Amino acid sequence: MLANAALEFAEKTDTGLVRSQNEDAIALSPEYGFAILADGMGGYNAGEVASNIATTVFKESMEAGLSKRPNKNTDLLRSRSRLHQQLIVDAIQQANLAIVEAAHAQPRYRGMGTTLVAALFHQNKVTIAHVGDSRAYRFRKGELTQITRDHSLVQEQIDAGQISPEMARFSSHRNLVTRAVGVNPKLDVEVHDHEVEEGDIYLLCSDGLSDMISDQGIHDTIVGFGPSLKTICATLVRMANENGGRDNISVVLTRVGASDVKSANPKPAGLLGRFLSWNS
Numbered sequence: 191m192l193a194n195a196a197l198e199f200a201e202k203t204d205t206g207l208v209r210s211q212n213e214d215a216i217a218l219s220p221e222y223g224f225a226i227l228a229d230g231m232g233g234y235n236a237g238e239v240a241s242n243i244a245t246t247v248f249k250e251s252m253e254a255g256l257s258k259r260p261n262k263n264t265d266l267l268r269s270r271s272r273l274h275q276q277l278i279v280d281a282i283q284q285a286n287l288a289i290v291e292a293a294h295a296q297p298r299y300r301g302m303g304t305t306l307v308a309a310l311f312h313q314n315k316v317t318i319a320h321v322g323d324s325r326a327y328r329f330r331k332g333e334l335t336q337i338t339r340d341h342s343l344v345q346e347q348i349d350a351g352q353i354s355p356e357m358a359r360f361s362s363h364r365n366l367v368t369r370a371v372g373v374n375p376k377l378d379v380e381v382h383d384h385e386v387e388e389g390d391i392y393l394l395c396s397d398g399l400s401d402m403i404s405d406q407g408i409h410d411t412i413v414g415f416g417p418s419l420k421t422i423c424a425t426l427v428r429m430a431n432e433n434g435g436r437d438n439i440s441v442v443l444t445r446v447g448a449s450d451v452k453s454a455n456p457k458p459a460g461l462l463g464r465f466l467s468w469n470s
Contacts, residue, residue: 196447197223197311200419204427206398207435213237214396214440215304217245222256224278225442226308229324229396231370240304240372243292244285248308251281271315271383278310278319279379282371289372303370307338307394309444316392316446319381322367325400327408328384329391334409337384341369365397365437390446391419395426398437402430419443 199220205212213230215238228244230237255277285306293299305322318326323340343366347353369378391412399408407429415421423441430439 198419198445198447199225199442200423201225201440201442202420202423202427203440204431204435204438206438207431209438211238212438213241214398214438215241215245216440216442217249218442219249219253222253223311224252224256224309225394225444226306227324227394227396227440227442228304228306228371229322229398229438229440231303231305231367236299236302237304239292239299240289240302241306243289244282244304244306244371247285247288248281248306251284252277252310255281270312271317274310274312274315274317275319275381275383278308278317279381282306282308282319282321282379283377286371286377287375290375293372301373303372305341305367305369305396306371309392309394309442311386311444311446314386315383316386317381317383319379321369321371321377321379323365323397323400325393325395325397327393327395327405329393329409329412330387330389332413334405334412336405337382338380340367341380342367365401386446388446388448391416392444392446394442396438396440398435398439399426399430399441401437402433402435402439419445 197220199218201216201218203212203214203216215228218225226245226248228241230241289302293302305324307320307324307326309326310317318337320326320338321341323342325336326338328335328337371377403426408426411425412422415425423443426441427439
């Protein structure tokens, strides 16, 4: 069991102003320190089914795997990052196969799929995995940084120098993804570790938020309502709707507290600890 007492989570999802139903899904596990957000494909059948399968299977798989994780004092400590990456990728692969099987079993579900982004916090790191254009951002010391790269046609055009990031927000192709969960039995999951610092805020969101609000708008909202993650979530959703609300809107926020960072490298106690503090 993972103790994450210093991790603070908040989330909000909304149908938006145009869609008739919410095809986004969110699952949190404060006990095990992870979150997942999935955005059912709007151009596919039963996107809400795909996103719910993805979050449910992922959560169950992660909690089962983390409950069997080696203790901190084992020789496997050095390889924990690799183990966490494999665990999160395996959970997404299980979700992918579950969606594929559901589509094969039910003709009305054929063609469904979902994007997703997930974050697992452990020691002084966060493992971020994503497929599609659902994003992860990090807010640190007043600076907002997108830490995932969209798997989308527009991102490929940006990388090729065909359009600018500013132009991409208004492109007619901005919702065309190049990877999705549940479309094919073979899935390429992008996963990376990032060092965390005390006070970091991590944002997971669907494109219903990032298409409606600029990065600067997200930054300003976090700065303006920093003490309350719930207020940030509610304000971001409200702003996305005020800007048109053309898609479902989902947000997950996680703030990293002191113990999650410091527990990875505890300071010695007693006289040695005081000596190191004097000389730090």
